[in-house]
Amino acid sequence: MRNFATLTRMRIQLTLRNKMFLFFTVLMPFAFFFLYAGVFAKGQPMVVKFFLGPVVALTVMGSFWGLSAALVMFREQGILRRFHVTPVTASDMLASSIVANYILMFPTVLLEFFFARSIFHVTNFGDLLATFILISIGTISFASLGLVVASVTNTMQETQVINQLLWLPLIFLSGATFPLAFLPHVVQNVSLFLPATYLVQGLRRAIFESAPIGDHNILVSLGSLVFWAVLTFFLSAQLFRWEPEVKVPRKAKLLVIATIIPFLLLGFWENKYGDIPAQAQSAFDSLNGPQKTAPPPNSPKEPDSPK
Amino acid sequence: MGNPIIQVENLVKSYGNVQAVRGVSFSVEEGEVFGLLGPNGAGKTSTVEILEGLRDLDGGRVSVCGLDPQRDSQSLKHEIGAALQSTSLPDKLRVMEALRLFSSFYKRHRNPEELLKRFGLEEKRNAFYSQLSGGQKQRLALAMALVNDPKMLFFDEPTAGLDPQVRREIYDIIEELKREKKTIVMTTHYIEEAERLCDRVAIVDHGKVVALGTPRELKTRSGGSTRIEVRLAKPEPDGALQKLDGVADARELDGAYVIHSHRPPQTIVAIVKHLEAQGNELVSLEIASPSLEDVFIEMTGRRLRD
Numbered sequence: 094m095r096n097f098a099t100l101t102r103m104r105i106q107l108t109l110r111n112k113m114f115l116f117f118t119v120l121m122p123f124a125f126f127f128l129y130a131g132v133f134a135k136g137q138p139m140v141v142k143f144f145l146g147p148v149v150a151l152t153v154m155g156s157f158w159g160l161s162a163a164l165v166m167f168r169e170q171g172i173l174r175r176f177h178v179t180p181v182t183a184s185d186m187l188a189s190s191i192v193a194n195y196i197l198m199f200p201t202v203l204l205e206f207f208f209a210r211s212i213f214h215v216t217n218f219g220d221l222l223a224t225f226i227l228i229s230i231g232t233i234s235f236a237s238l239g240l241v242v243a244s245v246t247n248t249m250q251e252t253q254v255i256n257q258l259l260w261l262p263l264i265f266l267s268g269a270t271f272p273l274a275f276l277p278h279v280v281q282n283v284s285l286f287l288p289a290t291y292l293v294q295g296l297r298r299a300i301f302e303s304a305p306i307g308d309h310n311i312l313v314s315l316g317s318l319v320f321w322a323v324l325t326f327f328l329s330a331q332l333f334r335w336e337p338e339v340k341v342p343r344k345a346k347l348l349v350i351a352t353i354i355p356f357l358l359l360g361f362w363e364n365k366y367g368d369i370p371a372q373a374q375s376a377f378d379s380l381n382g383p384q385k386t387a388p389p390p391n392s393p394k395e396p397d398s399p400k
Numbered sequence: 401m402g403n404p405i406i407q408v409e410n411l412v413k414s415y416g417n418v419q420a421v422r423g424v425s426f427s428v429e430e431g432e433v434f435g436l437l438g439p440n441g442a443g444k445t446s447t448v449e450i451l452e453g454l455r456d457l458d459g460g461r462v463s464v465c466g467l468d469p470q471r472d473s474q475s476l477k478h479e480i481g482a483a484l485q486s487t488s489l490p491d492k493l494r495v496m497e498a499l500r501l502f503s504s505f506y507k508r509h510r511n512p513e514e515l516l517k518r519f520g521l522e523e524k525r526n527a528f529y530s531q532l533s534g535g536q537k538q539r540l541a542l543a544m545a546l547v548n549d550p551k552m553l554f555f556d557e558p559t560a561g562l563d564p565q566v567r568r569e570i571y572d573i574i575e576e577l578k579r580e581k582k583t584i585v586m587t588t589h590y591i592e593e594a595e596r597l598c599d600r601v602a603i604v605d606h607g608k609v610v611a612l613g614t615p616r617e618l619k620t621r622s623g624g625s626t627r628i629e630v631r632l633a634k635p636e637p638d639g640a641l642q643k644l645d646g647v648a649d650a651r652e653l654d655g656a657y658v659i660h661s662h663r664p665p666q667t668i669v670a671i672v673k674h675l676e677a678q679g680n681e682l683v684s685l686e687i688a689s690p691s692l693e694d695v696f697i698e699m700t701g702r703r704l705r706d
């Protein structure tokens with residue numbers, strides 16, 4: 094436990110000394126934030142609030158980039174070997190990565206909420222508890238995804254390629270960049286198989302529609318992300334390699350497929366019985382005012398006037 | 401023998417189809433400096449990393465500090481200190497932070513301030529790891545091996561790639577540790593390092609121990625003969641030098657002839673006369689008392705730095 098604490102402190106210190114980190118973890122999310130809030134939402138408080146979920150989700154999901162890259166670099170440079178000859182365990186190493194990432198990411202999210210309030214006059218942030226828990230679970234599960242990527246790639250180049258391949262569908266098919274309501278029906282169906290969708294839609298529902306923890310779809314989001322975080326963390330601990338020349342074992346690929354199964358099942362279930370796309374649609378429609386579509390039963394009572 | 405702190409019996413380790421360690425056996429006494437001497441790829445590092453609990457063995461039996469490195473690796477790691485080969489620290493970690501961080505991992509620890517002073521790193525305490533010179537990095541690596549005040553130390557090629565002056569600094573440090581009665585297992589491919597620092601040396605080649613003993617024992621084993629190395633203008637036919645006065649052994653090695661002689665003055669005269677008669681010429685001549693290098697050449701037919 095003490096090893097975990099001192100390692101976490103080291104990771105935070107090192108990350109703060111790294112300029113690349115500041116770019117990806119601080120500047121990029123704010124660039125997204127101002128793009129969405131200023132350009133897409135044209136600064137209208139109601140629309141900014143609608144986009145806050147996706148923007149926060151992007152910040153949270155971005156975790157896995159830095160985390161996988163840092164771990165692979167540690168391994169390639171023989172830094173992990175040095176820790177291996179001490180009593181530090183793989184779980185110490187992995188858990189400290191996740192916690193350090195969480196501590197570093199949180200101020201960025203808080204600043205996004207702060208800017209939404211101070212610059213764009215968003216006065217109500219929906220259900221804060223549900224939002225907080227979703228952000229926390231989301232950060233941990235996407236950080237674990239980064240650790241799995243680090244475990245199943247041998248070199249930095251491989252890591253970056255896999256990261257790109259994961260990142261694009263995660264941001265484009267989940268509603269994080271284009272609202273789910275915008276996307277064709279087929280893509281909506283596909284999106285229900287992606288963990289990112291449950292984070293993005295869960296956050297939108299908690300922030301924009303003020304849905305509490307007990308809400309059905311919030312529970313679906315939380316449950317699936319918690320399950321996935323546990324699974325990916327366990328997997329990354331199993332596949333953890335200290336030595337640069339030890340290659341990914343064959344069984345690794347099978348185990349990785351195992352992490353996809355829960356979302357495969359959930360995706361089928363939600364496609365058949367769920368109402369996530371419908372909810373996303375009505376939330377989106379509510380932005381265009383009640384004259385076009387009837388407000389959804391659970392639409393927020395906002396003091397800010399919609400467009 | 402007294403009290404072995406390390407016992408290795410018939411150790412085997414393979415990587416894919418390559419057998420890196422092929423039945424290595426030795427034991428190390430408490431307080432001893434034990435050297436594994438051999439060329440790169442001889443299996444020294446694999447052997448040491450199995451002892452440290454970093455790698456699993458494929459065959460044989462190993463015990464370190466009374467523990468099995470594979471089964472009890474967690475408790476073993478509290479007892480040992482190591483300076484590994486091809487390792488590094490994060491670029492942006494400061495020297496003092498590294499010492500503090502690593503000492504926090506152990507139940508028992510030594511004052512990092514004292515280690516900093518002892519290894520001459522006081523001025524560098526706030527320097528980033530990336531700002532250190534090769535020698536400073538190596539001194540830090542040795543200091544870090546001591547953060548838990550271990551009885552048992554492993555140094556894998558502690559002076560590889562360092563310039564001669566820095567190498568001597570590292571020798572002084574290891575000699576001091578030796579006076580403190582630390583048990584040290586070190587690997588090296590430098591003869592002088594093994595001769596100067598090690599109480600006993602195992603010469604390792606192609607994954608096997610080819611000779612084992614104190615440096616003195618090993619040298620007398622090579623026949624106690626003087627080594628004469630000559631370079632000639634023209635090559636000599638096989639066996640011609642072997643027949644000369646006092647010659648115990650003569651062989652060609654990298655374009656030179658290495659001759660071992662029991663009566664060096666007579667042999668030299670005989671060589672000169674022989675060459676004159678053949679119309680050959682002496683280009684250079686070196687005479688040395690036998691060294692571990694000769695033992696190595698004798699056992700393997702190759703130079704150590706091949």
